[in-house]
Amino acid sequence: QTKLTVQGGAPVPTYTLLGLYVGQQLGYFKAEGIDLEIRNTANASTAVQLMASNNADIALATVEPLLLGQENGVKAKAFLLNHKTLMYNIAVPKGSNITSPANLKGVKIGVSNLGSASLTVAKSILLSAGVTPTADTFVPVGVGDQALTALRSGKVQALAMWDVMYAAMERNGQQFTYFNHPTLGTFGNLASMASDATIATKQKALCGYGRALAKSSLFAAENPEAALQLYWDFNPAARVPANNPEEIKKAVAELKYIADIFNVGFGPGEKYGVIDEEKFKQYAELLYKDKGTPEKTPAVSSVATSALTACINEFDRAAVRKAAKEWKK
Amino acid sequence: MVENVARLTPTPRMTPFIEVSGLEKRYDTRNGPINAIEKVSFSVSKGEFISIVGPSGCGKSTLMKMIGKLLQPTSGSIRFHGLPAGADSPDLGMVFQDAVLLPWRTVFQNVCLPIEVMGLERAKYERRARELIELVGLKGFENKYPSELSGGMQQRTSIARALVSDPSLLLMDEPFGALDALTRETMTQELQRIWMESKKTVLFITHSIPESVLLSDRVVVMSARPSKVQEIIDIDLPRPRQLTDTTSAAFGKYVSHIRGLLSATTEL
Amino acid sequence: MVENVARLTPTPRMTPFIEVSGLEKRYDTRNGPINAIEKVSFSVSKGEFISIVGPSGCGKSTLMKMIGKLLQPTSGSIRFHGLPAGADSPDLGMVFQDAVLLPWRTVFQNVCLPIEVMGLERAKYERRARELIELVGLKGFENKYPSELSGGMQQRTSIARALVSDPSLLLMDEPFGALDALTRETMTQELQRIWMESKKTVLFITHSIPESVLLSDRVVVMSARPSKVQEIIDIDLPRPRQLTDTTSAAFGKYVSHIRGLLSATTEL
Amino acid sequence: MSQVISATITPVRRLPRFDTGSVLSVVVAVVLLGGWEYCVRAGVIPGYLLPSPSKVVMQLYADLMHESVRVDIYYTLAEILLGFALATVLGLLFGAAIALIPIADKILSPYITCLQTIPKPAIAPLLIIWFGFGISSKVVIVALIAFYPIVVNAVVGFRGSDPRQILLMRVMKASRWQIFRMVQLPNALPYLMAGLQIAMVFSVIGAIVGEFLGASRGLGALIIQRQAAMDVAGVFSVLVVLSTVGIVLSVIIKALSKKLVFWGPAEEIRGV
């Protein structure tokens, strides 16, 4: 058994780390000879800081801190992309008279805070639609019900948040129309990252971790209801509000939404977790340009590695699909 | 007025100003009650000067606090007669056994406290405050703070404070206890003068028997705790009384009578 | 021993135990300095009983605090002679002008404070504490807290506390100021007895001139502030002195001499 | 034209049954909760912002029946108590040092203020690296937050002794430690207890702040999860638990304070 710690970029267990919980419950990590410890922390930056300083083996978080941290001596790489799409996009309430990004001129857009990468992405979406954001376009409105309150009270007319957040709002009856980034929309910016040292010394364990995660993601995509049960078993606190059938139905719908996001690379002929170097490069350029130091954009080779993609995909997909179908509580 | 007559003919039996009857005080403490005062009754006429003497711990301060309405009796009553309607108790000046000065106020400010609290006419009473500070020998110390005073100076400040509002009832708890012989003589004489001039009623606690005889119309002698009134002695000596009178035979008789009641043999 | 002789033949001119020379004290206050003591010199022999009298505010308490090493003189010096090597000052008992009791300790615990602090033998000294509490008339109040005591009872507690460790130097600042005539007489006699039995050196501040004459080998009379030593009077009366001695002519002569120095005419 | 102060001994003590204070408390609580319930039901405040008290109560009941929530409560309570204990020990030590050693004041005070003004989330990685992921980093955060009120009150309390009492101790040649223990510590008690009360309540916040930085257990984690799921009634149910913990702990401190500072001056006045 190899001990591996994975550092999630969220303060508490959330759907973002769904694959880890499902894999843990199904024993996928154990089967790879991995004794996995899942930890939470305030945000992606902290997760990357802890991983880069070898206080955790893997960070499962968004890639922005990895990219921006290169300047400060972060020596780590993404080795597995976990997400189907760029999690950041712009959302307007369904039925709003805003029907395309071009209509966002003069509209106030709520962001969780002014440090969020969703702001960078939203700016880019606006610019590509020919809308130039002004100083008061983006309004920090926090997250969750706080953000929803801002939207419903008319403080903002659109939100620039991320998928899991939207899913929660949808579950609470808010429906959205989404505007994705024109070119980076399909770039999955949630990644598993490890320091160069870890990649060099624990390659086998990382492969095992990737395989287990791939298997759980596939499992969740095949049987979201089972994934939900497994998640609740892992984190009973999440179940508490869902003690009536109505709530459970909503929760299943939400999980389906989530599981689909992680359903990446399981089509015929596809590979799971592939790192699209071109998109990676563009995303890094976007971030550094927004920061005002485009010349410092790191080379893709120093922030991402495809070396593990092959070994991560060495598992029997049919067996996983079968297990998902046959899963009983 | 009647009160002026009272000074020349001591112990007038008029309608009482203060009537203490069947007064009892029990303090509840952590380990059992203390019966401070068993049963005390006496009355005070308007304009009278009454001294209270008794052994340490017999309840003199307790009695005075109850008369000043600062403490609730356990049983019995204290009545004030002849007060103007609406007044809830006579206007009061009090000297506590310890000086009780406010440490953030200078001597002058401490003496002026009653003026501020009672809303008295500034100019007039502040002049009076300065006079009283001089009278108690603290001229030059007006702007000192209590922590910069000696024990006796603190006590003198509190005497000036009690007198500044010219109260009609004066309660004094061992006011001269910390004073040297000379200062004590002066203060005694001044107190007699002020009392005679201003028709105050004075209740005066002291451990000095000659002092009580020199100043009082009547001396209330209390017994040891739980205390009762042992005897009330009319001091039938002419007014004003001089320090030299203390050597007279009549004076000596009163002193040794009281001393006998307290089983003391000498005056140290 | 030499000290025993001292008691029978007062004011022995031996090598001094305490030597106060050219002592000055100036307090710096918010508004200018106060010259409390101008220039004071005198010396005290081992086993002597010295009283200090003087007008209120003349610096008696200040002087005593400096001798007790609680206050730094502005200039001049205080020397202790004949102390065992290594001791930094004689073992001390002190009665402050105000009782200074610790409010969270009962009477017994307050009296036992020096035993705890000095690490004295419990059993022996606690017996002594109980004896002293009885001596000062507080039997039955051992378990009361200071806030449950009268003014005089607080002062008596502090006297018992000063005596409990059987100190060789006793500094007492108006210890009997708040006591009634009888208690005062008893305490005076007891103090004399304890002093004669235990060869203590005593510095005793009082406002009672007869008391100072009754107790002392010598009386230091201080003048008003800024104070000097006005006169030091040898009291050449046989020991032990009784209360009845106060009526003797020799005693009266001392009293009226000191009274004259302080310009007082009587003893209230 | 005559007035009386008098009293008779009343041997039967007034029964606490009709204690006006308690009755009024209950009345106020009922009015508040009723008004709140009405506002939510009438739609004055939307339910997704503020759940109705009845909903909160139901959720609370469900929570308390739930094993996992009870574990969260114990977990957070442990953080609070351990952190508070640590803060108390350190606060008293530093307070005493600063109050009694002039040089310690100059050297330590700025660092303590500095430490206090740093928002904990800003140094989360360092805290986690130094103190780990488990309960210990939360305990440290609680201690960091609860420390300051204790230190400040301890300093003022230890310095505030009656100088005559200290002179009294010096007469007996008391050691520095004896003066501290026998005079300065008891004198400082009212300050210390006030400091502890403030610290206790801030400890509750501290534990939640600590969990906000990353935790899989505890009431703070539960709040974030429920907030993310926009389960307002669930959030308020946790808040009720938190407040109850805070109120109970601060009542304990108050009672302790009354017991320890038994000689306090308040009593005498009350009797008057």
Place this chain on the structure above:
Amino acid sequence: MSQVISATITPVRRLPRFDTGSVLSVVVAVVLLGGWEYCVRAGVIPGYLLPSPSKVVMQLYADLMHESVRVDIYYTLAEILLGFALATVLGLLFGAAIALIPIADKILSPYITCLQTIPKPAIAPLLIIWFGFGISSKVVIVALIAFYPIVVNAVVGFRGSDPRQILLMRVMKASRWQIFRMVQLPNALPYLMAGLQIAMVFSVIGAIVGEFLGASRGLGALIIQRQAAMDVAGVFSVLVVLSTVGIVLSVIIKALSKKLVFWGPAEEIRGV
């Protein structure tokens, strides 16, 4: 076998140039910063976790030159000061009410503790609905956090007066308000000032907490932005600004306290 207490007047006061305390403070600071710089340079602590002091200083200089950061400082400072002022007014009012009106104690105390234990992020939507997104909601959050230390110390302070002083006032038939103003308020000053000092430092945290919940300006917003961008030196530069604000404000309170509580007992002992 003889020993002396003596003194001579020294007219020339010791110059403060060689004040050991200050010198030691500087020495400690230099050692700390030097050690820190060394640790970072030697790679003991990686630079993305803890920036070297030299880097922080450079960033700090750049920040202070930067118009926008200066605006952030003013903004946060305004929140701190307004919230602190609000907390002071409310804290004194409630403190006086609780201390002096027995029924107020029973009725208000649980609500105050309750209010205090609620983590502000949990009720952020309500705060924002009620007080808006601008500075006012942050001011309210600061006030909510700073309120408690003031109330608790005020209550203990107002209750702690010497009962004899209150009797003295009663002798003069002083009104409740006169007793409060002339005796209880001055007596409570040491407590109040300690409470204000704690509150002042918590105000700094409060402002940051408020900005963490959503703000487009201010040092808290700046911290979040820089943290997300992994700009550690930038975060620490803001922390230095924050700490400086906290230290300066608390030094002001301390100085004010010394001036107001001029009769304090500490002085006499110092002279001894």
